Amino acid sequence: MSKVLKQGQTFTGSARVRVYQPEPGMPGQAGTGESTDGTENQEADSAGAGGQDTAGKRYALISEEKRKILEHARKQAEQSAARILEEAYAQRDNIVNTARGEAGRIHDQAKTEGYNQGLNQALEDISQDMAGIQAAVDRLGQGLEEFKRQMNERVAGLAFMMAEKILRKKVEYDEAELADMVAGAVLSERDKENITVHIPEDAVGLVEALEKRLEPLRDKMGGVLRIKTESRPPGFVQVETEEGIVDASLDVQLDNLKKQLMALNSRE
Structure with missing residues (x-):
């Protein structure tokens, strides 16, 4: 069924x-x-x-x-939102880290540049200070040279003044000194035939002393040797020959001495 x-x-x-x-x-x-x-x-x-x-x-x-x-x-929406949020946080962290790194780099660069700038400025200041010190040393050296020159002039002047006083006293009070001076002047012209010696008239004892000193020279010369007194200051001595006059006076010799001292001072 x-x-x-x-x-x-x-x-x-x-x-x-x-x-x-x-x-x-x-x-x-x-x-x-x-x-x-x-x-x-x-x-x-x-x-x-x-x-x-x-x-x-x-x-x-x-x-x-x-x-x-x-x-x-x-x-899915929550996962997408979480993923987007995570990416946003990651980007934020990346941006922050990048900004921090860049800020650190800029800071280090500025610090380095500031250090270099400070170092360069310090070196420039030191160079300027060294230049100033060198200029001061140069001025000091110039000052020392000037002081040395002035001291040499003063020493030379003092030496000349002392020599002048000593020589004048010897010539004025010691006729033997003047006789030696005249004899030296005559001997410098001994090859001449005619010699005339000019001396002060106040040096009476000098004439006799010269006669004795020059007598041996007369015999060797074979010429004429005369002594002539004149109204002259103490220390006046001139030797006249056929070629001219040689001034051996004390003033002339002192002037020559002064010139020699000045020349010596300038070389130093």
Whole structure:
């Protein structure tokens, strides 16, 4: 005996399995109150109850699917937001670290440049100080040279003054000194034939002393040797020959001595 299967049901052995149930209200489907051939469904009440139960479960399945989709979308959105936020934080940290590194580099560069600038300024200041010290040393050296020159002049002047006083006293009070001076002048002209010696007239004892000193020279000369007194100051001595006059006076000799001292001083 065969069984007639109702729409929406199937049997396999004794187990009932629910099959796909179309949504209510669709043409030619159960739940509309009509069969596919246009006749009324004799079991409308029972089929309607079964359709409502299936629709409720189907709605529940759709709602669960939507919830899962929404949950998945929410998780993806949260993951995307977290990833974007993480990338933003990473970029922020990178920018901050880069800015810090650049600031440190600029600071170190400024510090180095400032150190170099300070060092260069210090070297420039030291160079200027050295130049100032060198200029001061040069001025001091010039001052020392000038002081040395003045001292040499003073020493030479003092030596000349002392020599002048000593010689004048000897000539004035010691006729032997004057005789030696005259004899030296005559000997410098001994190769001449005619020699005339001019001396002060106040040196009376000098004439006799010269006569004795010059007597040996007369014998060797073979010429004329005369002594002539004149009104002259003490220390006056001139030797006249056929070639001219040699002034051997004390003043002339002192003047020559002064010139020699000045020349010696200038060489120093």
